[in-house]
Amino acid sequence: MTTGYSSTLRTAQLDPITSAVGNAGLLRIYDGTRPATGGTATTKLAEFTLGSPFAPAAAAAVLSPTLPSSTTGLAASTASWFRVVTSGGTQVIDGSVTATGGGGDLQLNTTTISVGLTINATSWTITRGNA
Numbered sequence: 372m373t374t375g376y377s378s379t380l381r382t383a384q385l386d387p388i389t390s391a392v393g394n395a396g397l398l399r400i401y402d403g404t405r406p407a408t409g410g411t412a413t414t415k416l417a418e419f420t421l422g423s424p425f426a427p428a429a430a431a432a433v434l435s436p437t438l439p440s441s442t443t444g445l446a447a448s449t450a451s452w453f454r455v456v457t458s459g460g461t462q463v464i465d466g467s468v469t470a471t472g473g474g475g476d477l478q479l480n481t482t483t484i485s486v487g488l489t490i491n492a493t494s495w496t497i498t499r500g501n502a
Contacts, residue, residue: 373501374501375501376501378431378432381432381499381500381501382429382430382431382432382433382499383429384499385429385432385433385434385497385499386428386429386434388425388426388434388463388464388497389424389425389426389434391457391463392421392425392455392457392463392464393425393457393458394423394424394458395420395421395423395458396420396421396425396455396456396457396458396463397418397419397420397421397455397456397457397458397460398418398419398420398421398439398453398454398455398477398492399412399415399417399418399419399453399454399455399456400415400416400417400418400419400450400452400453400468400479400484400490401413401414401415401416401450401451401452401453401454402414402416402446402448402449402450402451402484403448403451403452404451405451405452405465405467406465408462408465409462409465412454414446414448415445415446416444416445416446416447416448416450416484417442417443417444417445417450417484417490418442418445419439419440419442419492420439420440420442421436421437421439421455422436422437422439424437425437425455426497429499432498432499432500433496433497433498433499434496434497434498434499435495435496435497436495436496436497438491438492438493438494438495439492441489441490441491442489442490443486443487443488443489443490444484444485444486444487444488444490445486446484446486447484447485447486448484449482449483449484450468450479450482450483450484451467451468451482452465452466452467452468453465453466453467453468453476453477464497466497468482469482470482471493471494476495476496476497477492477494477495478492478493478494478495479491479492479493480493
């Protein structure tokens with residue numbers, strides 16, 4: 372059996388992510404297979420500049436980052452994962468990407484990216500579950 376934590380503790384564990392990302396972090400969208408956390412990235416398809424702060428306080432073991440403004444595609448491929456880095460490029464979070472309604476950690480208006488295509492983040496949550 373796995374260890375279980377209260378919702379209060381799980382919520383408190385999420386708030387330091389906002390501090391770790393800092394002001395004007397970057398959300399990078401990639402194709403291919405996601406590497407081990409922090410591993411070498413694949414092709415960067417798009418990059419968003421994140422808000423300051425990254426997210427409001429977590430609630431009920433969920434952190435909901437502020438959705439960034441739209442951006443445009445840098446390369447052509449299918450988006451499959453993301454990485455959040457500080458403004459200086461230090462890796463903080465990796466996660467899954469799907470199209471809206473697909474259930475990924477981050478959902479985009481489309482996962483079919485092409486150069487110059489407008490891309491929007493439509494939903495984004497980071498959950499701290501008992502696992």
